[in-house]
Amino acid sequence: MAPDSLGTELLALAATVAAAFLASPLWNRGRGLRRYAIRAAAVTACLLTLTATVLAAVNREIETYPTWASLLISDPAAAAPTEHAPPGAETGTVITMTVSGSGITMPMYVYLPPGYDSHPDTRYPVIEALHGYPGSPVPWLKRLHVTTILDAEISAGRMVPTVVLFPYQTPDTAIDTECTNLVGGPQAETYLTTDVPAAARARLHVRGDAAGWGLIGYSAGGYCATDLLLRHPGQYAAGASLSGYATPGIKIGDGTENTEYNALWRLAHRPVPAVALYLACARNDREPLADTLALAAAARAPLSVTTSFPAGGGHNAQTWQAMEAPAFDWLSTALGRPVVPATGGAEEPAVKVPAAGR
């Protein structure tokens, strides 16, 4: 029974009810100090079980601790749940791999599109999917049902068969990296923009050039997608931010949260790269909406910006799930196609893109 399972939540709820029902008959048990000790224990049991129930519910929402190991040792490396969908003709597969580099070793989920195994010569485009904070990549799989959506979009021809990577963004769940290199802390930016791509290129048949690499993220991951795209145009050609921010909202350690890591500052003070950015935000999601509007207003050539503002929704998984398919479809229009390298090394388009689904 995983900590993010319904069973765990129901168990905690049952314990809460049991503690409340036991408190009454136990209240007048014992004499003197012993009676007070029993009462204190009963009250503590009520509070602890209630807290456990609330924490279990919150964890089910944001999936910070998908496994007991991740909860107990605070290191996601040994803690990736292994739920692999069986491969099929029309469905992709999710595998897990470990990525080490920049002093960080963490697991990563990888979506392999339909046809991946049967086209070993094809080099697929890649999207790095980033999560919110607190959290983990697991909500992409469990709350946002990303594999179902990717399968459907690819099958309908609205999306190119694409490899999608779901990396962890912090080696310590208590540290919010915002995908940056923290001074004296985790080098998450280098890990995500160098080590993760290097591992993917070494172990998967994916495109090596920036034309085939994109980013997507929700909430803090939306900031990550915008920031990493603007800072690494040699690695990524396009990014999609769902309810994202313009600033990291944390202290980097050298004040760069106000300059280099502030997307609005970058757009005003640094050369703007020729990349494509998709910004989606619910109209009633106050702070991200203000940031999204500011980003769209600050954008200038050669940066290309596409915006989408759903009427309602707020800052939650249902909203991101509704935004997912259009954002992934858009990314396919902003990235290079799957290619088959010609003999001699130069990459040429795949003879026939294994999209179909007609």
Added chain:
Amino acid sequence: MRPVLIRFSSAGVQIVAMSLTGLPLLFVVALGTVAVAAGTVLAWRRRLRPRLLVRPLGILLTEALLVTTIGLLVNRSELFYPTWADLFPPPAATAAVTVRVAALDGWLGTRDSGTFTWRPDGWAGWHLAAAPTVVVPAGYLGDPHRRFSVVVVLGAGGTGTAAGADETVVVYARTTAATPAAVLTEDLPAALSRDLRVSGRRWALVSPTAASALAGQAAAAPGRYPAIALVRDGPITRPVVPEGVTVNVLDGLPAALAWAAGQTPPPLAEASAPAGRLPVQPAHHPSHPAPADPSHPAPANPGGNRGPGQPGN
């Protein structure tokens, strides 16, 4: 069942739903927490029967109200669920969007060849050496629900074939030294988007050395040409391009066409439309190209809008 607020005014009695993030609901729930907690304490010592039921129910109700109060406080601060509808959303329906038929689709169906001389309205003002030649890929008509990427070949070169560029529309634009970059970034894409089912962004350029400066200027426009294939025909002059634009030098037109096509997306069906969107500013979503209207040319980029504040918009 949503909590309601009863308002008394000169207009009579009004019953309105309490806002999920408003103070009235927060006060009601917080007061309820205090009241139930107090009631539980008072009832604790009384000989209420059945005591074994009243006490635990008091505890559980207090706990539930306490958690709700804290939840409302957090939600009021972070706006995870700004309205009741966001908390209990109706099932989302993603609208399917179909690709509209382009102006020349029917005419192409009557021909044997996919290669034709293209004379769109206004082309005479583009300062070209001759009318462009367009090569439509073999699968174009058999794939009527998809948009195709475009590779634009600059200069006088080219034999009018698309060898190497599979599943991609190739335009031999016959540019001259007098051709303005805006022809490549605005006029030609707008005209081609009316006549053929072409994509809205991420096209590629193939350029001889002589036209590399023009290619560089075109690549500086947002989202249109992030890749330039330079055909080696003498000493190479690399164009000055912004970061993010890829320039590659290749031997021969077929290799250049193949590389350029590989930089673009394959033919794609129209993107899913977001559910329940209501733009807060004039914006075209990718999946909603402007309807064909001869008096109002389709936007150069039917695949999206540029954000406000960008030049040339």
